[in-house]
Amino acid sequence: MVIQDKALHILNGEAMYHYYQETGFLNQERMVPFNEAMCYGGTCEDLFSQEFIDMRAEVHHVTADQYREHVLKPLQPFFDKEFSHLELWFDADMFCQINLVTILAWLDQADYKEAIDIHIVGEKFKPLSLYTVKAEGYYSIYKQVLIDQTMPEAILPASIKKGIEFYLSYLNKDSDLMLYIKEHEDVPEKELVIALINKFTDYGLGDTQYFEIVRNQRQPK
Structure with missing residues (x-):
């Protein structure tokens, strides 16, 4: 119709x-x-x-x-x-x-x-x-x-x-995003997520995705 x-x-x-x-x-x-x-x-x-x-x-x-x-x-x-x-x-x-x-x-x-x-x-x-x-x-x-x-x-x-x-590249371990997260591993989670939203505007990701990405990266390997 x-x-x-x-x-x-x-x-x-x-x-x-x-x-x-x-x-x-x-x-x-x-x-x-x-x-x-x-x-x-x-x-x-x-x-x-x-x-x-x-x-x-x-x-x-x-x-x-x-x-x-x-x-x-x-x-x-x-x-x-x-x-x-x-x-x-x-x-x-x-x-x-x-x-x-x-x-x-x-x-x-x-x-x-x-x-x-x-x-x-x-x-x-x-x-x-x-x-x-x-x-x-x-x-x-x-x-x-x-x-x-x-x-x-x-x-x-x-x-x-x-x-x-x-x-195709943003979750690669050597991407600007992932390197930034690694370099700021001592920054509190919420503070880091706010920084990521403001810094990586080309990605357009929201706090939900960033919280999950950060938590995944900070899990004990």
């Missing part, structure tokens, strides 16, 4: 969703948040399947039902294709760009053929640039990057390429 002349705007998370609601941006337009952090934890080839739900729920330390309620339920108009046009609103950081790849991959897997507008946003979610793409090829990129952990040959737009480069 497609609602004619009705755009659907997918936003990267509830922070952007609530900000756009409060400021009246995209007033009267249909907006839904993508409440995920696909750059952290495992995933599988069959997007949004039961296997996917179980894997991602484990990553987030929630039940499968909680995951469905928080992540999948807001996206129902997207899954049902209740739109005539799709617009995606994502920050340029790694966190958002890997989420963006996931959305485009599902559209490719679902054989969605229409043009898609991608808005890259900056501070206070202000639009910075606009790209128009087709979903074809993004499922292959998703599998190469998130499943095989390899760098695809050709990636557009540039923000996605940069996000993927960060994603």
